[in-house]
Amino acid sequence: MNRTLIIGVAAISTFMAAPRAWAQTTQEQPAAHDQQTPPGMVMPDPQQPATASPRPSDTTMAGMDMGAMQSSKPAADARDTDAYSDGYVNSTLPGYEMADRLSVSKVLIDEAEFTTNNQGQGFSWSGAISNGPDNNKLWLRSQGLKQAGEQLDPESSVEAMWWHAQRPYWGSLVGVRQDIGPGAHRWLAAGIEGLAPYWFDIQLTGYVGDDGRLAARLKATYDVLLTNRLIATPQLETNVYSKSSNDRKLGAGLSNLELGLRIRYEVERKIAPYIGFVWERSFGKTADFRRAVGENPTERRFVAGFRIWW
Template sequence: MSGMDHSTMDMSGMDHSGMDMSGMDHRAMAMPGMQAPADLPADAAPRTPIPAVTEADRAAAFMPLGAGHPAHDKRSNSFWLVDRLEVADTAKSGGWEGLAWIGGDVHRTWLRTEGDVEDGRVEQGNLEVLYGRSVTPWWDLVAGVRQDVGEGPDRTWAAFGVQGLAPYKFEVEATAYIGGSGRTAATLEAEYDTLLTNRLILQWQGEANLYGKSDPARGLG
């Protein structure tokens, strides 16, 4: 049909609904020079083989093992927090409370301190230096020393306890102390954060200090 002028053929009046093409073999209608691809067996290899994975492919897909901050690594980090800092009466009275740690994911050195100032002098305060070891993802065991300063004689205590995140996100610290002359003490502290907004947080805090015997020189009953 290469010599026919198709521009003069008017097929607008033909009824195509009567043409049944369901029995036609469309594979036989291929254009000259074209060959329909034959179906491959199910167990045959693909026509275009998949290239082998190269080292460049692996490098692009996976982060190097030394990157980032792997768990239980040996790199030292630190954290410092001043939780309370109060000044009143033209800087003659106030108080402080803070903590810090330095170390890795498992072993850390902890510093905890708090106290009150009255008339420009430390009325009562303490400093704790503790070694902490992580025993679970949320809890640390701590042990060290505590030094009490302020009115009356200074006291030195051996300290040991536990701290971490309890269920329902309560921050908990429980520490027991043993001092000279048979003195014993314990401190239990719990905190909970209520998020009013993403930036405004209401913190609930409760603390109990217990002593095994009176210490009149420091005003403790």
């Protein structure tokens, strides 16, 4: 019993003396900044304010020529990228052309319609065939009107055009025009075609005829989406001539003005039946020619047809 008590008192005395020994050991150790530092290393003085050291970019990049870093010229000993292409350059390898260099064909029958008015029934058409890449295309386009018991409308024609892109939404046209029907003439043609602001599709073409006449044709259309598939398309067309043509029954000056509205339903994107109404008015001597054969200078037509492309 006495032996156990002696051992307990000794353990308590040792435990009470341990904190004092640990405190003395801590006071005898030097401060961190007083310790010996490795050769070549300078430790900051805690009594002095810290100063910013220069950034590597301020010293190592100050004398570098930024123009040299941005140069796009290859090195003098760079390998020729076309050395093993067998004469093919960029996108000329068949089957591997860039998208805007692909030759794409398209057939658009914009109007194939039956017409009816107080003078009888008839048939009207307007369409184009194109082939070529995005910036150069060959166009074949035609339009015309044939009323029952009458000759072809004097504006009926076929045109072969070369279209060249000038802007993202505009291109120039150069080609020839051949009239269809009695008294047909040939014309040299030049003009522009494109998408005007607010999505108006514009065609403006000038002509020089083989008889010395000058002419111009303006067509403008605009698609109004009533729904994603039901689309209303107002259209304007007018023709101007410098001199009268007795064989084609066309007068000098403003020959005609045609306003139309067609509403189509796209059963598929490539097939769309439509109905519409067309108002046309002849002016000047052209109106006189029509009166001379018993026709009204003002014509109203109801139309129904198909718009197809592929």
